[in-house]
Amino acid sequence: MELDGKHLSRREFLQRSGKLTATVAAASALSFPLAGSVRGANEQINLACVGIHGRGGGLMKDLAGMEGVRIHTICDIDERLWPKAVKSIKDKQGHEPKTHYDMRKVFEDKEIDAAVIAVPNHWHALATIWACQAGKHVYVEKPACHNIFEGRKMVEAARKYQRLVQVGFQNRSFTTTRAAMQMLHDGKLGKIYMARGLCFKPRDSFGKFPDSAVPEGVHWDIFLGPAPYRPFNEGRFHYNWHWHWDTGNGDTGNQGPHQFDVARWGLNKANEQPVRIKSIGGYFKFQDVCSQETPNTQTTVYEYADGTLLEFGTRGLYTNPESEQKIGVIFLGTEGWMEIDAGGNWKTYLGRSNKPGPDSKNLGSSGYDPTNLTSPGGGGHLENFIAALRSGKQSDLSCDVEVGHLSTCLPHLANISYRLGREVIFDGAKEKFVGDEEADRMLTRDYRKPYVVPENV
Numbered sequence: 001m002e003l004d005g006k007h008l009s010r011r012e013f014l015q016r017s018g019k020l021t022a023t024v025a026a027a028s029a030l031s032f033p034l035a036g037s038v039r040g041a042n043e044q045i046n047l048a049c050v051g052i053h054g055r056g057g058g059l060m061k062d063l064a065g066m067e068g069v070r071i072h073t074i075c076d077i078d079e080r081l082w083p084k085a086v087k088s089i090k091d092k093q094g095h096e097p098k099t100h101y102d103m104r105k106v107f108e109d110k111e112i113d114a115a116v117i118a119v120p121n122h123w124h125a126l127a128t129i130w131a132c133q134a135g136k137h138v139y140v141e142k143p144a145c146h147n148i149f150e151g152r153k154m155v156e157a158a159r160k161y162q163r164l165v166q167v168g169f170q171n172r173s174f175t176t177t178r179a180a181m182q183m184l185h186d187g188k189l190g191k192i193y194m195a196r197g198l199c200f201k202p203r204d205s206f207g208k209f210p211d212s213a214v215p216e217g218v219h220w221d222i223f224l225g226p227a228p229y230r231p232f233n234e235g236r237f238h239y240n241w242h243w244h245w246d247t248g249n250g251d252t253g254n255q256g257p258h259q260f261d262v263a264r265w266g267l268n269k270a271n272e273q274p275v276r277i278k279s280i281g282g283y284f285k286f287q288d289v290c291s292q293e294t295p296n297t298q299t300t301v302y303e304y305a306d307g308t309l310l311e312f313g314t315r316g317l318y319t320n321p322e323s324e325q326k327i328g329v330i331f332l333g334t335e336g337w338m339e340i341d342a343g344g345n346w347k348t349y350l351g352r353s354n355k356p357g358p359d360s361k362n363l364g365s366s367g368y369d370p371t372n373l374t375s376p377g378g379g380g381h382l383e384n385f386i387a388a389l390r391s392g393k394q395s396d397l398s399c400d401v402e403v404g405h406l407s408t409c410l411p412h413l414a415n416i417s418y419r420l421g422r423e424v425i426f427d428g429a430k431e432k433f434v435g436d437e438e439a440d441r442m443l444t445r446d447y448r449k450p451y452v453v454p455e456n457v
Helices: 010-028 055-064 077-095 103-107 121-133 148-160 175-185 220-222 256-266 382-391 399-421 438-445
Strands: 046-048 070-073 096-100 112-116 139-141 163-168 194-201 276-282 297-303 309-315 327-333 336-341 346-350 355-359 424-427
Touching: 046 055, 046 103, 046 382, 055 070, 055 077, 055 112, 055 382, 055 438, 070 103, 070 382, 077 096, 096 327, 103 112, 103 121, 112 121, 121 139, 121 148, 139 382, 139 399, 148 399, 163 382, 175 256, 175 336, 194 256, 194 336, 256 327, 256 336, 256 399, 276 399, 297 382, 297 399, 309 399, 382 399, 399 424, 399 438
Parallel strands: 046 070, 046 112, 070 096, 112 139, 139 163, 194 309
Antiparallel strands: 194 327, 276 297, 276 424, 297 309, 327 336, 336 346, 346 355
16 A cells, blocks of 8 residues: 555554544634624524425424524425425414525525525535525535535535534434433443444335426426436436435435434544445345435445444345344444434443443433533524524534534445445545545536536635
8 A cells, every 4th residue: 555655554554544634624623713693692593495395394394483583585496395385484484485496596685694405415515605605604404415525615615704504413412412422432331442323214116207398397407406417307306316326325325424423423533534445235126116326225334543443234125123223323332332313312231241321311310411411502403503693603513514524424435435346445634535546536526517516615
């Protein structure tokens, strides 16, 4: 193995890469001077909701019920969704929000303080960068981005324009999850040497569809955005976009990012990436009746510089749970182990006898004061974002864009290894692969003009 013109042993490379990653990532995560809060404690915050189908509709509904928050504008490329959304906002807030299909026009509105972005994955980065450039703060759904290059550009845009950008890893705001992480980091289960993320989520075939005319009210060119142009196809539209590489990242990059984030957090790898990644799998059973491209079965193993392991299992067919979990994370330590589900509920087991230890139902008896574990602003993840807007402090965000980007790198690394069909070696400090131009090309994509994520944001 060769790095910077010198031959290195595998162990030397792992050690050097880990140190470099920690140094660079820590430097980029330093706090920056935000230009004051958005609004005072009693002032109204005006939001634009960009993407109102599925998850976007849920976010919009939750935000509409928050005191001091006004849904100023809704934006979606499918105008057929507008009437129901407008009525919902009017019923909750007593006013009709503005509507538009082009987020660029929405971001021009000076009255809007922040954008809540719940569009397909391939749009997350460009939408966030455009919003920051227009002076808006951003809440963006997971995964942070569609590829690793984009995530770094999002971080750079947030810092350059001094905007708060929160990524939708909700576990970061759960009191129970925060207690679990504190317990792991305090060494209550000894040294945590491995985590196993579980994404066992059954999904049947969504079928195959012929290309067809674009439905009236759908702005298909904008939907495709950075992705290559293709004729309209229902199999690539609402929700089905998850299962095509142009627009989505499969379930490893859909449900998986939540569990990757918790796993990375629990392993205490705040400022480093794994160095060795191997992912295998396939799309089984429905090959002849479904247009899905991404795998429904995928197994990935990561190794960090110090030898710590992360395993991740994605299963979309029929499977048993592991312990009691189908979606969650299992942490293995030298003195015991922990299982934590997608909702932040957890249990621990100690020693060879698996004696039950502290759990999330009895935080007080576990030695943790729940009031000290609540994220700034209390409540959930959206409440945390709103509280940070009022304080103007990056440090008040439960999941700043740098954190979201580093966690999102994990499913992207898995998918790159899977698509290449081989192990890859990653230099996290440079966010490049080691001597591997083929893998490096998969860190980004060819963008369709004018929907280009720029090198210089």
